[in-house]
Each structure stands twice: as structure tokens, then as C-alpha cells.
Amino acid sequence: MQLGVIGVGHLAGALLGGLLRSGMAAGDIVLSPRGKGPQQAARDGHVLARDNADLVTRCDMVILSVRPGDAAGAVAGLPWRAGQIVLNACAGVPIAALDVGPATVVRIMPITAAELGASPTLVYPPEPRALDLLARLGAPVPLQGEAQFETATVSAAIYGWAQALIRGATDWSEAQGLDPETARQLVARTFVAAGRMIAEKDVPMDRLLADLVTPGGITEAGLKHLEAAGVPQAWDGACDVVRRKLSGS
Ligand SMILES: NC(=O)c1ccc[n+]([C@@H]2O[C@H](COP(=O)([O-])OP(=O)(O)OC[C@H]3O[C@@H](n4cnc5c(N)ncnc54)[C@H](OP(=O)(O)O)[C@@H]3O)[C@@H](O)[C@H]2O)c1
Missing domain, CATH: 1.10.3730.10 (ProC C-terminal domain-like)
Structure with a gap:
């Protein structure tokens, strides 16, 4: 499974730390070349994508961790395909705000304790592949709908x-x-x-x-x-x- 990260900033740093700590191979993670992507790829041995389209082409699952106002623009027009999962970590950004074609959006809300494997990460909908990945960062907390997700x-x-x-x-x-x-x-x-x-x-x-x-x-x-x-x-x-x-x- 290739996992991509669009938005390599503060939160992504904690998630990447937790994923490596859990035993995930650095080479199975592809980073977007913006923000701290180049630095982090060089330091830990992740793959650096040419651009976000290249990243989406290579990956089965993509974490979206840009600032909320950048979220819709960051995913628009990329070569999304059926079966892909977009893990949307952007606070207050609903599923309907992201146009990812036939791919599936799953909302997640981790905290930086993911770095220690201690994030009670919120998930909606509770997609099994998303739950498997998030279990590497702590105990996931599945929710029943977006209103509940917002409250949580x-x-x-x-x-x-x-x-x-x-x-x-x-x-x-x-x-x-x-x-x-x-x-x-x-x-x-x-x-x-x-x-x-x-x-x-x-x-x-x-x-x-x-x-x-x-x-x-x-x-x-x-x-x-x-x-x-x-x-x-x-x-x-x-x-x-x-x-x-x-x-x-
Ligand atoms: N920080 C937390 O503890 C935390 C916890 C839970 C959820 N979140 C959510 O996570 C998201 C990110 O928060 P953060 O604190 O990590 O912010 P951040 O440090 O500012 O990181 C955001 C990164 O996204 C990059 N970016 C913006 N547009 C992009 C694009 N089109 N393609 C690729 N990269 C792009 C930025 O690069 P540039 O610098 O080049 O603009 C920056 O490196 C937010 O939506 C927030 O709600 C954060």
C-alpha cells in the first residue's frame, strides 16, 4: 500500500513520526513537494512526488493535511480513481467540499500525540482500510455522521x-x-x-x-x-x- 501526504506541515510531521514508529516503511510513503515535504523525505527516506498529480497517481490512500482554506483547491483536478481513499484531516472541511471524483473521502481528526501512538483519532465514515491505518497512531474513534464528527x-x-x-x-x-x-x-x-x-x-x-x-x-x-x-x-x-x-x- 502506498500512502501519500498532501500538506506536509506540522500535523503531517506528527503523523509521519507515528507511522514510522509503528513500523511502516518510509519508502511506502509519498510526500507532496511543498512545505516540509523535501526536507522530511530527505531526512527519513520517503518518496518525494514531482507534484500532487504524480502523488495521486502513485498512491492508494492519501492524507490531506493542508490548512482548511486550501483543502478544496489542493484536491481539485487531480487524477483520482475509484478505490482510492482521501483521509481528510482538515478541521471543519466537510466531505462534500472535496471534489475527488470516484475516490472516497473519509474524515479524520488526529492529534499530535499520534507521534507517540496515542491519538484517539476521529473517523467518519469508519472505512476498514482507514481504521487499519489509523490504528497505527492510537485507538481510532469511529463516528456516526458529520454532525457528530464536528462535535467530537x-x-x-x-x-x-x-x-x-x-x-x-x-x-x-x-x-x-x-x-x-x-x-x-x-x-x-x-x-x-x-x-x-x-x-x-x-x-x-x-x-x-x-x-x-x-x-x-x-x-x-x-x-x-x-x-x-x-x-x-x-x-x-x-x-x-x-x-x-x-x-x-
Ligand atoms: N496542527 C494540528 O495539531 C492539527 C490537528 C488536527 C488537524 N489539523 C488540520 O491539519 C491541517 C494542517 O494543519 P497544520 O497545523 O499541519 O498546518 P501547516 O503546518 O500550515 O501545514 C500545512 C501545509 O500544507 C501545505 N500546502 C498548502 N497547500 C498545498 C497544496 N496545494 N499542495 C501541497 N501542500 C500544500 C503548506 O505548504 P506552504 O507552507 O507551502 O503553504 C503547509 O506545509 C489543517 O487543516 C488543520 O485543521 C491540524
Whole structure:
């Protein structure tokens, strides 16, 4: 299977890192010659296409990871054929916006943790060949339609907000005198631990949380402060903003 990448930028770098890490051969991946394509091909041994038409001719599956505004133009007029799959990673770009003739568009939404094999990549529709490829980057999350896909895509923004929270808590700890690397590892691994407990324990979330919030204790004191400061409402508001942006409204 030859896999092509149109749009070799930041996200593609993480996906390529994850694919190589999973054991995929560098020579089975063809890169578009724009952006970081030439650099990345020379460094890791990928094939560099002459242009996007050459790439589409050579490949069975193509990841589209250009900026959303460039997506329709990037795929138009290329020699697409039946049986090919276009993995559209562009946020807010619906299937109908891409004219790829007889090829099939599958929407995906990976996060950069793909580089570590830890991306819960969204997929719609759940095409088996797409699922097989994405399983190399973490556990894929199939969705039932594009509206659901758009809602689930908000999580890709939450991933960034979680990193911002980790950075903030690390900066605070450092300002209080903790060693910077200790603070970074402690806060980051605390977030990983919180996520793993919810993802892996078959216990209602309310109960998991209730077990942590001792009346009069430190967790309760901090939660009360966050609630009084309007943090839960602000968080919901931020999700609403992203969801509307993804629908173009
Ligand atoms: N960054 C993330 O973590 C992330 C996560 C999930 C989804 N996404 C989605 O992934 C897409 C790319 O994001 P990014 O952050 O990786 O952007 P980026 O770093 O700007 O990369 C986009 C690349 O696409 C290239 N490009 C533009 N038009 C092209 C064309 N016609 N043919 C070939 N290459 C072309 C650009 O080259 P030039 O520099 O020459 O213009 C650039 O190298 C976006 O649609 C975004 O919604 C990103």
C-alpha cells in the first residue's frame, strides 16, 4: 500500500513520526513537494512526488493535511480513481467540499500525540482500510455522521487547552520554588493519571470524583474557587465557540 501526504506541515510531521514508529516503511510513503515535504523525505527516506498529480497517481490512500482554506483547491483536478481513499484531516472541511471524483473521502481528526501512538483519532465514515491505518497512531474513534464528527472535533481543541492548563500549573509550581523539570513531569503525569482513571475504570465519573472530594478537603476547596470564578461555564462557552466555528456559523 502506498500512502501519500498532501500538506506536509506540522500535523503531517506528527503523523509521519507515528507511522514510522509503528513500523511502516518510509519508502511506502509519498510526500507532496511543498512545505516540509523535501526536507522530511530527505531526512527519513520517503518518496518525494514531482507534484500532487504524480502523488495521486502513485498512491492508494492519501492524507490531506493542508490548512482548511486550501483543502478544496489542493484536491481539485487531480487524477483520482475509484478505490482510492482521501483521509481528510482538515478541521471543519466537510466531505462534500472535496471534489475527488470516484475516490472516497473519509474524515479524520488526529492529534499530535499520534507521534507517540496515542491519538484517539476521529473517523467518519469508519472505512476498514482507514481504521487499519489509523490504528497505527492510537485507538481510532469511529463516528456516526458529520454532525457528530464536528462535535467530537471540539476534543482536538480541548487537547490544546489541557496543555495550556498543564503549562499554567507548571509555571505556578515553579514560581513557588519547585524544580522546573520536576514540576513539568508531576503536573503532566497527574493529567495522564486523571485521564487514565476515567478511560480505564468502569465506574461512573460522578463516583470517581466523589471519592476524591473529601468534605472540607483540598480538592473541594479548589473546586469551589473554580466554580465561583465561573470556570465551568467558561469551559462550556469555549466548547460552544469551537463547535460554531467548525460549522462555519
Ligand atoms: N496542527 C494540528 O495539531 C492539527 C490537528 C488536527 C488537524 N489539523 C488540520 O491539519 C491541517 C494542517 O494543519 P497544520 O497545523 O499541519 O498546518 P501547516 O503546518 O500550515 O501545514 C500545512 C501545509 O500544507 C501545505 N500546502 C498548502 N497547500 C498545498 C497544496 N496545494 N499542495 C501541497 N501542500 C500544500 C503548506 O505548504 P506552504 O507552507 O507551502 O503553504 C503547509 O506545509 C489543517 O487543516 C488543520 O485543521 C491540524
